[in-house]
Amino acid sequence: MLVLGDAHATTPDRRRALFAAYRAADADVALQAGDLMYYDLPYPTYFIGGNNEDFDVIDALRHGRVRSDDVANATLLHSTVEDVQGLRVAGLSGNYAPTQFEKPRAMLHGDRRRHFVRDDVERAKALSDVDVFLAHEAPHGLPVTEEYEVGCQYIDEILDALDPDLCLVGHHHEHAESTYGDTRVVGLEPTWKSYYELDPETLAVTRRDTPSA
Helix, strand or coil, X not given: CEEECCCCCCCHHHHHHHHHHHHXXXXXXXXXXXXXXXXXXXXXXXXXXXXXXXXHHHHHHHCCCCCCXXXXXXXXXXXXXXXXXXXXXXXXXXXXXXXXXXXXHHHCCHHHHHECCHHHHHHHHCCCCCCEEEECCCCCCCCCCCCCCCCCHHHHHHHHHHCCCEEEECCCCCCEEEEECCEXXXXXXXXXXXXXXXXXXXXXXXXXXXXXX
């Protein structure tokens, strides 16, 4: 199973790198941790929305009304869970903004649609039997290098509620590993640097260099 971090695939170079990772992995299915920004994909991909997306596409995927030829093989995880090669895979779309968190999602407009709200978190916490959780924000304890304290209490709460075996995190553009409770946490490098392979039986995660496009 292919695992991908941020792609930011709005430029030709980034898009070529994304497709190079798909080719190199030669998998049947992929998981992606946000900031995808390109949705016509080679094979089925389960992803979360990040803080950089085409939010019209993300909204359409949320509501099951995609009609565009530019969207293929893309399934959005938005406080939802899917069965993927024997794994229960769930995800929370968006990033945290304290000024938006208590609002109903319908009140988020424009780029503010990038954020998750309390209802999204509560719906995620109500899921069951989750093996792998995708998040764009990190739980506390992931050792990535930022100019601010990394760790979102609401991701902590979700992991406390679901106790998944594995949490895959995008956003920080850096490989890092930690544990949160009994959950192994892996922060993913962006696709133009690395791709990852996930063994569905053991949940082993292997990082590989993305080949030149």
